[in-house]
Amino acid sequence: MSFIGQIKHLEADQEDIFLIHTELFINALDHGVLGLSSQVKLAPDGMTQYLAERADRLQKLEAGQIEVELAGYWINGQIMLKVRVADSGPGFDVTKLTESGWSASAGRGIRLVRALCVSLQFSGNGNHVEAWYLSPRASTRAIEVAAVAQNRAVLATMNMPH
Secondary structure, three states, X not given: OHHHHOOHHHHHHHHHHHHHHHHHHHHHHHHHHOOOOHHHHHOOOHHHHHHHHHHHHHHHOOOOEEEEEEEEEEEOOEEEEEEEEEEOOOOOOHHHOOHHHOOOOOOHHHHHHHHHOOEEEEEXXXXXXXXXXXXXXXOOOXXXXXXXXXXXXXXXXXXXXX
16 A cells, blocks of 8 residues: 555545455455355354354465556546456356345445445456546646556565465
């Protein structure tokens, strides 16, 4: 996240950006790499079960990959940030991601990311997601971020040993 700290005009947005980044990364880890289902959370002690299963699968994990890309762009006088996360998991049926299909214990994070971003799109088998964030506070300020448009970086690739 130090990349975001380099963009002065996004300082006020760091909490939103951190939330977006964290939610997409945790979804990739939990549901993609570890294959956890949010349905477990629906049981009375579901969160406890979910976290126990998560810890067990993390301990037994032999292989998995998550790629995170953050890229900043100067578009029409505004700063746009792209957050792309891809995982090595099997993916999911994106068509089942509907507002009516979410429960109180599942889908809250994606709803929040959708609310914060101007665009959220899944691709591949549902194991690639791209979110576009437009800062509501950073409109037409000085073009200090001109270099940002060319500062694309894959910030994290997590490879688990076989």
